[in-house]
Amino acid sequence: MVVRVLDHVEHCYTNEDGKVIAAILRQGFSCQEKVTLSFEGVDSVPTSFVNTAFVDLLGDFTLDFVREHLAIVNSTRQINGLIKDLMSRAAKGPIAA
Numbered sequence: 369m370v371v372r373v374l375d376h377v378e379h380c381y382t383n384e385d386g387k388v389i390a391a392i393l394r395q396g397f398s399c400q401e402k403v404t405l406s407f408e409g410v411d412s413v414p415t416s417f418v419n420t421a422f423v424d425l426l427g428d429f430t431l432d433f434v435r436e437h438l439a440i441v442n443s444t445r446q447i448n449g450l451i452k453d454l455m456s457r458a459a460k461g462p463i464a465a
Contacts (some may be wrong), residue, residue: 369396372406380413386420393421397437399431408442418450423458431459 371392377385389405396403407413425434434455440448 369401369405370404371396373406374409375390380407380417385422386417386422389421390424392426393425393438396423396427397433398439401439403441404439404441407440407441407447411445412446413450415450415454417442418454422451423454426455426458431455436454442465447448 371389373380373389376392377388379385380389393403393405422434429437440451
């Protein structure tokens with residue numbers, strides 16, 4: 369399954385945009401599908417989008433499952449780094465105060 373994010377959202381800025389992408393990913397993952405997500409035409413994304421689109425998936429799927437079932441293409445270093453960083457932090461659990 370190949371998903372071009374800009375075919376589903378106008379931009380990748382808000383939590384609402386992230387919810388749309390998360391729903392698509394969740395649907396594919398629930399069917400054990402591998403999803404290729406294309407960020408073609410997107411230069412950068414904020415933390416709020418990544419948290420909603422990706423990190424929230426860790427409530428339903430393990431980080432290993434997401435890594436095995438998600439490929440990100442046509443992306444930038446900023447997008448890739450932010451997704452990797454926030455997903456890795458979230459998978460380690462809450463930070464003690």
